[in-house]
Amino acid sequence: MIISWKLGRAMALLTGFSLLVACSQLPRNPVPVELMPAAEIPGMPNIRAGAGHISPIFEADLLQSYKDESKEMFRAADGTLVYPHLALSGGGPNGAFGAGFLNGWTKTGKRPVFKVVSGVSTGALIAPFAFLGSDHDQALHDFYTTTTTRDIFHLDNLLFRLFFRESLADTSPLSKLIDGHITPELMSEIAKAHQHGRRLYMGTVDLDSQRFMVWNMGLIAAKGTPEALMLFRKVMLASSSVPVAFSPVFFDVVAQGKHYDEMHVDGGVAARTAQKLFVPEQG
Numbered sequence: 001m002i003i004s005w006k007l008g009r010a011m012a013l014l015t016g017f018s019l020l021v022a023c024s025q026l027p028r029n030p031v032p033v034e035l036m037p038a039a040e041i042p043g044m045p046n047i048r049a050g051a052g053h054i055s056p057i058f059e060a061d062l063l064q065s066y067k068d069e070s071k072e073m074f075r076a077a078d079g080t081l082v083y084p085h086l087a088l089s090g091g092g093p094n095g096a097f098g099a100g101f102l103n104g105w106t107k108t109g110k111r112p113v114f115k116v117v118s119g120v121s122t123g124a125l126i127a128p129f130a131f132l133g134s135d136h137d138q139a140l141h142d143f144y145t146t147t148t149t150r151d152i153f154h155l156d157n158l159l160f161r162l163f164f165r166e167s168l169a170d171t172s173p174l175s176k177l178i179d180g181h182i183t184p185e186l187m188s189e190i191a192k193a194h195q196h197g198r199r200l201y202m203g204t205v206d207l208d209s210q211r212f213m214v215w216n217m218g219l220i221a222a223k224g225t226p227e228a229l230m231l232f233r234k235v236m237l238a239s240s241s242v243p244v245a246f247s248p249v250f251f252d253v254v255a256q257g258k259h260y261d262e263m264h265v266d267g268g269v270a271a272r273t274a275q276k277l278f279v280p281e282q283g
Helices: 008-024 033-038 056-068 092-108 122-132 134-145 158-164 172-181 184-195 217-223 226-239
Strands: 048-050 085-088 116-119 199-206 211-216 249-255 258-266
Touching (some): 056 199, 056 211, 092 134, 122 199, 184 217, 199 226, 211 217, 217 226, 226 249
Parallel strands (some): 085 116
16 A cells, blocks of 8 residues: 655645744754655554555554454445545535535435545544544534634734744634544544544645655554553644645654654645545556
């Protein structure tokens, strides 16, 4: 399995972001280039993979998922196995259309249980609820219909932020919104689904390496620790953090026994939809 990526169409945004970061003079301890492939979240190995190279760990995990699943969950009326996948894209506030679509799909009585759900950008905000099924339709509906701009970000002195901050907007409201919805109870549900052979993925972009990163969110949830809960929330925030407009999200990582930081932003700058996260290796 190889994870494909492309950042060309986002280079203007990333260049602008780099200039913005340079102005704000963020204190950084980035991973040295030669150690980037080895960087991991402390205490949580194998929960993510970078684009552009084969990931044996993700391959093995996906194969394990077929052993863990209940075959009846994905067996069609004619006896064949059918594995529904849902790829949730970006779109900012237009994510409300995706939420509405899922609610409408439930009402038809034909919405399946998804084997794999993956999301980038605003799709990452929808993904946990879509993954858990129609019991969470109301929470998803409320997230997109009762949320205002003020609940997502604050805009204060733009000129001041341009020169002294790492973004044009303060996204602490979005962080609080995610914290309120991604609870320990929700994490337990995601962990249970993961253990039963289903998979939830999200994507972010590591600005230092300019690589698209895929996160195995169900595996994170299965850790069941406060650190895992915090990481899950941070990945969601990072995947929906538009470069320049929103602050990057920093992750503490370890490489060869030393601690560094990575700076991640909206996964949508690299992949318009999460369908492009996993593709067959090209010969």
